[in-house]
Ligand SMILES: Nc1nc2c(ncn2[C@@H]2O[C@H](COP(=O)(O)OP(=O)(O)OP(=O)(O)O)[C@@H](O)[C@H]2O)c(=O)[nH]1
């Protein structure tokens with residue numbers, strides 16, 4: 104059986120790899136690049152491996168992204184909260200992605216909160232039209248940052264909390280087959 108993946112997506116430069124590194128710190132993990140534009144990281148979560156797959160946004164145009172989305176456990180979407188000009192593009196991209204899977208839980212990282220002018224999560228919620236991502240979907244939104252100072256120190260507690268949530272969602276989240284049963288109530 105194919106292992107289920109947690110997908111890490113977002114526009115180029117949004118901070119996908121940085122977020123993955125932070126989630127992986129304090130855990131045993133190994134990473135590899137299965138193909139250009141792909142970055143696979145396996146993180147040990149209490150003895151249970153969790154597979155993360157970062158896919159570069161340019162790869163999605165010519166790869167099997169719909170298959171990845173339809174089979175994924177969870178979608179992590181990273182957005183640069185300070186890059187106001189590209190928010191419409193990020194919104195369009197996100198809505199295109201989630202069309203491929205009406206129930207995959209969505210965790211949005213309103214990232215780079217340390218930057219001046221970064222939008223707060225309420226503005227990001229609006230800009231990405233998160234109220235329109237579907238009624239059958241669990242949606243979470245966090246303001247995050249990975250500064251160099253933080254990278255050298257302990258994993259920020261918000262990241263620990265998000266990681267706990269991701270572990271929980273990955274273990275209990277709805278996928279398409281479960282959605283037809285009663286496991287998602
Ligand atoms: N200020 C600030 N910069 C960040 C933060 N997170 C990442 N960056 C910077 O943003 C740039 C892109 O980060 P990556 O993690 O490589 O982004 P990515 O989405 O993986 O990029 P690609 O894989 O190239 O599409 C790098 O220069 C990071 O140092 C953050 O929280 N705050």
Ligand SMILES: [Mg+2]
Nearest residue numbers: 119120121157
């Ligand atoms: Mg990257």
